Amino acid sequence: MNYHKYKRQYFLPPVKCMDWAEKDYVEKAPVWCSVDLRDGNQALVIPMNLQQKIEFFKLLTKIGFKEIEVGFPAASETEYTFIRTLIEEKLIPDDVTIQVLTQAREHIIKKTFEAVKGAKNVIIHVYNSTSLAQREQVFKKSKDEILKIAVKGAQLLKDLTEQAGENYRFEYSPESFTGTEPEYALEVCNAVLDVWKPQSDRKAIINLPVTVQHSMPHVYASQVEYICKNIKYRENVVISLHPHNDRGCGVADAEMGLLAGADRIEGTLFGNGERTGNADIVTIALNMYAQGVCPELDFSEMTEICEKYEGFTGMKINERSPYSGELVFAAFSGSHQDAIAKGMHWQEEKQPEHWTVPYLPIDPSDLGRNYDADVIRINSQSGKGGVGYILETKFGLNLPPKMREAMGYTAKAVSDHRQKELLPEEIFELFKKTFENTSSPLTVEETHFEKSENGVVAEIKSSFNQKPISVKASGNGSLNAVSNALKKAYGFQYEVVTYQEHALEKSSHARAIAYVGIQKPDGALAWGAGVHEDIIHASIDALVAAINNR
Ligand SMILES: CC(=O)SCCNC(=O)CCNC(=O)[C@H](O)C(C)(C)COP(=O)(O)OP(=O)(O)OC[C@H]1O[C@@H](n2cnc3c(N)ncnc32)[C@H](O)[C@@H]1OP(=O)(O)O
Ligand SMILES: CC(C)C(=O)C(=O)O
Numbered sequence: 001m002n003y004h005k006y007k008r009q010y011f012l013p014p015v016k017c018m019d020w021a022e023k024d025y026v027e028k029a030p031v032w033c034s035v036d037l038r039d040g041n042q043a044l045v046i047p048m049n050l051q052q053k054i055e056f057f058k059l060l061t062k063i064g065f066k067e068i069e070v071g072f073p074a075a076s077e078t079e080y081t082f083i084r085t086l087i088e089e090k091l092i093p094d095d096v097t098i099q100v101l102t103q104a105r106e107h108i109i110k111k112t113f114e115a116v117k118g119a120k121n122v123i124i125h126v127y128n129s130t131s132l133a134q135r136e137q138v139f140k141k142s143k144d145e146i147l148k149i150a151v152k153g154a155q156l157l158k159d160l161t162e163q164a165g166e167n168y169r170f171e172y173s174p175e176s177f178t179g180t181e182p183e184y185a186l187e188v189c190n191a192v193l194d195v196w197k198p199q200s201d202r203k204a205i206i207n208l209p210v211t212v213q214h215s216m217p218h219v220y221a222s223q224v225e226y227i228c229k230n231i232k233y234r235e236n237v238v239i240s241l242h243p244h245n246d247r248g249c250g251v252a253d254a255e256m257g258l259l260a261g262a263d264r265i266e267g268t269l270f271g272n273g274e275r276t277g278n279a280d281i282v283t284i285a286l287n288m289y290a291q292g293v294c295p296e297l298d299f300s301e302m303t304e305i306c307e308k309y310e311g312f313t314g315m316k317i318n319e320r321s322p323y324s325g326e327l328v329f330a331a332f333s334g335s336h337q338d339a340i341a342k343g344m345h346w347q348e349e350k351q352p353e354h355w356t357v358p359y360l361p362i363d364p365s366d367l368g369r370n371y372d373a374d375v376i377r378i379n380s381q382s383g384k385g386g387v388g389y390i391l392e393t394k395f396g397l398n399l400p401p402k403m404r405e406a407m408g409y410t411a412k413a414v415s416d417h418r419q420k421e422l423l424p425e426e427i428f429e430l431f432k433k434t435f436e437n438t439s440s441p442l443t444v445e446e447t448h449f450e451k452s453e454n455g456v457v458a459e460i461k462s463s464f465n466q467k468p469i470s471v472k473a474s475g476n477g478s479l480n481a482v483s484n485a486l487k488k489a490y491g492f493q494y495e496v497v498t499y500q501e502h503a504l505e506k507s508s509h510a511r512a513i514a515y516v517g518i519q520k521p522d523g524a525l526a527w528g529a530g531v532h533e534d535i536i537h538a539s540i541d542a543l544v545a546a547i548n549n550r
């Protein structure tokens, strides 16, 4: 591959800007602006239709966005009609500002103003490209000429707003900022601001787009910090970021840009957007949330948000997409399941107010996700912790620790053999099939007990490999007496080393489950379980099943 073909296309600020490095997390939510609805930015193969856009807009307001870029009205009839519909049908909540994008060209700006007539809160966003590549190759204009395009556009926005007697807010983007010399981008932005003369009650937005990502995030942070420190009217200017994701660093650019002093983020749900997408607002917001900072957006109904988003856009959320993907809370590997199950118990008992459960950066239930379905999932990588957790939480079975281990290996082997995940019901069936076998080769058909001086005498009718036998033996309890009778009848050699029981249901007719572990002369363990309303019956079934499992 011919890497000589490429060179770095970004420019560092003329002075070192590193204050961002002193901060380690984003301390407060930025102003969020969703750019999910502008077709040019979304680059969907089939752009959304009017109804889908309206529903998407409603979803965005429900999540809590207060600024929403609703389109580029001069770009297409659908975008124009959508904006008109929002306004004419009064679908814009009073506390939501719509934003519209326009090139710095007179007829396009005029069409944009027509589109927003009658709207209460509007941001008119004007842009032109300032990068070296675009100046040389596309516009074929000098720095001064490019600056004049921006200033002319800014002036027209101001004039048309005054003529309309409106109070629209303005945004300017030096498009391709990341390929622009920072001092030149600053000069252009300052020239635009000199036209607008922003006030505290009508701040201007200067948006620094990562139109194409050319550098590591810390370079962008330095560029942003340079603009923040040197822009005129800083107190009346909102510094906004619009990172795309070409190097896979859209979220990192947004976060580091905020550390560098920015106030606002333009991005999209799940990082959709042209080419590799925009900064993913879901991730940025929930990264904050996971560090105890209120993101001021509500993703508590994530499953519904995902379904709607996929329906509107026709895009698919990747299973590994942070916080939202189907698999992002799933733990398959045994040690992780073990740690999560223990962590959740610890959380409940010791620290309900703070979440530190291993492997789960946030509590899945905060996003409406379900522990049973989403977290502990069983395949060949799973172990006793996960299998035990499923049996306990879904089916009320609290296995002795060593039996959990045996069940864990059984489930793992089946999953490995079938090369598929085992669902909770399949695990339960496997448990019953493996540990509740009271029919072959040993069966116990009848038991009678009498109290004796030292305990109990059991008389049993049983058969082993279809050979029936009746035998009597004593023991210190019923199970011990039956066990002694079976040893006497068939010469079995084992010791009962574990016996555990618990109720399965809460009613007065509750069935009980008994677990029996026996140890063979070679030290190996075998396990059985029995379920019955009578606990003695349950324990004998468990013993028989353990013997059958030797
Ligand atoms: C990174 C971004 O997301 S930028 C925004 C992306 N675009 C959108 O979202 C909307 C989609 N765009 C469109 O549909 C079309 O470009 C339209 C409707 C806006 C304009 O269409 P047209 O005028 O027919 O064509 P086109 O955009 O190719 O025009 C190019 C001309 O505009 C000039 N131009 C391009 N951008 C700008 C700008 N921001 N400001 C001023 N002039 C510009 C070009 O230099 C070129 O000039 P020339 O005719 O002298 O060569
Ligand atoms: C119009 C601008 C902000 C844009 O979408 C980009 O540069 O990516």
Ligand SMILES: [Mg+2]
Pocket (backbone or CB within 6 Å): 041, 209, 211, 242, 244
């Ligand atoms: Mg963009």
